[in-house]
Amino acid sequence: MGNGNSTQVAYQDNMHVVIVGGGQSGCYLAVQLLKSNFCKVTLIDPRDAMYHNHGAMRAAVNEDFMNYMFLPFADMLGSSFQRGTVVAMDSNNNTLTLKSGYQVRYTHLVVATGEDMPFPFKLGGENAELSAAKAADLLNQYRLELSDCNRIAFIGGGYNSVEMAGEIKTAFPDKEVIIITDEDHLVTKRARPALQASLLNILQQKGIAVIHNDSVYNLESVLTNRRADGQVLKTKNGKVLVTDFLINTEGAQINNGFYEKDLAGSMSPNGTLDVDDYLRVKGHDNIYAVGDVTSVDEEKTPCTPNEHAKVVKANLIAECNNATMTAYKAVMEVVLVSVGSEAGVSQICGMQFGNFPTKMAKGKDRNSSSTWTDLGLQLPAIKPEVCQGSKV
Template sequence: MGGSSSSKLQDKHVVIVGGGYGGITLANHLKGKCKFTLIDPRETFHHTIGGLRAVVEKGYSNLIFIPYAPTFGESFKQGKAVSVDTTAKKVVLETGDEISYDYLVLATGSSGVFPVKIDLSVTDASEAMEMYNSYVDKIDAAKDIVIIGGGPVGIELAGEIATDKKDKKITIIHSRSALINNGTFNDKFKKRLRKGLQAKGVEILFEQKVSNLAELPPDGSARCTVKTDKGSEVEADLVFACIGLKTNSSAYSEAFSDKLDEIGCLKVDEFLRVEGYTDVFAIGDCSAADGEAKLAFKASVHAEVVAQNLQLHEDGKHLKTYKPPINMIVVPLGRNGGVAQMGNSIVVGNMITKIVKSKHLFTSRYWGDMGQEMPTNVK
């Protein structure tokens, strides 16, 4: 970039709310180009892609929490954003601190259930690591494990446990007639996932909804009976409810109440700006840009487009249109393989899936992206 165009952006302050995959990608792109502040309630980036392995491999949790401060220094602010004032152009934190912006990028992500997500109230990395390690012990002690939900998270969790803990009886209870509800992915892909799980001894109950979810111990503290609306009863020592991500919209829901879709995502234009605004963008899970396909790699693509558009806007040039990347999903069934779909029709199995994702879960990549050395005290 030329000096004159760069200097225009250097005079601006970009505030990024949320340090997930999109947030850290954008922050890295803005280094040396402008003043920015990355805000997140936690002190560390949570590499959620590795969370499912962290409940079967003791010590793997050390690898999925990467501190922000060594990467972003004073450009990182730990805190919870609670509101946005678009008139004064400020983000308000739970502490009462106010951070002014020239541009605001909302990257607040989504919440879900452990082990792929951790409640935002858990801000200390050591506490989160201990949660993962405690579940390694719980899985080791369990004989019968029930996973509620046959989406990517439930499938990957079943695959991780079945691969490393072959003595466990694992049952997936899924409300639909095929694995993965997203209609973007084809029948061949879904059938190969089913066969891969069944080859590992995983039983799948299709078209059944758990009817007593509220009565089930969420922490494996007691053996229980999981009941379904079709009359099935499955005994379990441990139950994982891998259902339903919720958009983290509390920080912006009041300021942008008329810009939300039915699940709290922000409606954006073709440049990923929140509709009606030229200085506010939304990326990742809190953006409605990709509909139901909420994937980590898409958050990073959003961030790259926004980084370019911030510069283009300052240069007075036409902004770059966001074009959704090719449909792609890679679902490991443990560390040795899985199934992936690329485009609308290409489906591949264990060898390519292992190389692309299953073996390493992109863990070393994100330590590299954060400019830090990955710990070597686990395999």
């Protein structure tokens, strides 16, 4: 590449950037590209709105928070949105095939399909093509069932378990909540011992029990992620627990269905895509990947999608200008764990911070304000008690 590094470029009539996946990474990139107005952009997603998955755990206990959960693609992207499910690709001919049979041609492809995990944390599997209205019905039903339960158990000790447990105990202090993990730590191995100790202390103050180094062995005989009163859980270490609502946050899988054959040579064993320093899929100069679908070894934070999008946008412009490309540098190591709207703990570059910084960075509104604003949408009106109580 040349020595220039201009961020301006004339409109490229023959360039068509197609983004597959309407999560945060895909949407951030699409919005940034449209603002730059240098080529045709199409984002493809099976739903009619972006699901604000960072807010799902609060919407699961607070009806008012539903106002934040669905960001309409039509308002965000206009005619640059194509609703559909991509089922196959042909990188030799630069084409994508939708479930309907319709084909989309691209000059540049960005894979932003992310990962799938149980509802309500993501809308995948049988829920992947739900409209916002249908998904809202599903989430409302989930909240009603959860609010009627007295004993709630979590399988897995990651962010989703810890943070949703905090949301439940904040909204419903009298409910029994327990987290069961087969690990010796919570959320991430990058969280240092001091943060782990502080987090455990916060959970204990909230009345959330934690069982480390143990696992439930009779999961196949119980129902998960829905109300089922009096279910008996048996652990490998001999514990017997009773729960009315079992939430399994484990088993996340990369959404690689449409590219697993064509890009097999660029995939890691876990299904992610190997990318170079510029977030290009290895072996393909015109295919990029952003978000959870990349093999980048980093702690994924609410900032990660935006940072990936910035780099890909810069490199697409650099290609047009024959300029120097921008290498992606993982954002500084950040661990943010909110426990309800007021409590939490953070670790930034090894330094630990407590409730207030964590609240402002994450817990206050589950990053809703920044997400809607960054995507060019006006934050919906919501009642003042949204972060203080529940409404069922």
